Amino acid sequence: MSRLQQLRRQLTPGEVYRRTELTNWSKSVDRHLDELVQEGTLQKLSQGLYYYPKESAFGKTPPDENMLVESFLKDHRFLLTTPNVYNSLGVGTTQLYNVRTVYNHKRHGEFKLGNKTFQFKIKPHFPKKVTPEFLLVDLVNNLESLAEDSSEVLKKVADKVEAMDKKKLKHSVVEYGSVKAKKLFAPLLQPHTL
Incomplete structure (x- = not known):
């Protein structure tokens, strides 16, 4: 399993993450975060703050x-x-x-x-x-x-x-x-x- 896959498995839909929290699961956290944002798994909310959107019948839900x-x-x-x-x-x-x-x-x-x-x-x-x-x-x-x-x-x-x-x-x-x-x-x- 790649480092990116390991990081992806730690993420929960509906949660907001700080970049620093994700360094535990990735040695290349910035590269992995860029990839996760590009593929649509994460949304960048502001500098160092990311959201894993939940899917609903109406599409992706905003963060709480x-x-x-x-x-x-x-x-x-x-x-x-x-x-x-x-x-x-x-x-x-x-x-x-x-x-x-x-x-x-x-x-x-x-x-x-x-x-x-x-x-x-x-x-x-x-x-x-x-x-x-x-x-x-x-x-x-x-x-x-x-x-x-x-x-x-x-x-x-x-x-x-x-x-x-x-x-x-x-x-x-x-x-x-x-x-x-x-x-x-x-x-x-x-x-x-x-």
Whole structure:
């Protein structure tokens, strides 16, 4: 069995691989990766990152975004979200954005992984999963980067605060809010002080 065949046998459809992981099975990893990409077994997603597509009734499936980001970061501690989820809050945001935001502890900047763009932002704190309270704070943190009318959205944010669990919201403001967001939420969360 050739080295290339040995390497191919180690691969599992649906998995994302870093080049460094594959050096265990190949002494000529770059040549073998080029061959596997040429024959269509692997897809190159970015520098040093490859995907073995799964076949479905509709063709080759894209990689799972969480798996992709975890392989890229070499870390499972991140929060993957998108500005599109702000629309679920009912505060007047309706735009759709073709970008995914990754809060993490390692990388900062915009990266194209496969055919998707990810905006990596280093944050000291972020929750394990998106909650409505975190989402509202995150919306206010990022309001200037959205296409909507900020003043209209902020009026609806004030109304939304009234309907939310104040204790949970206060915790999210303290943990995840920017200085500007903390100032904005402070009067809305009275009589509690931040």
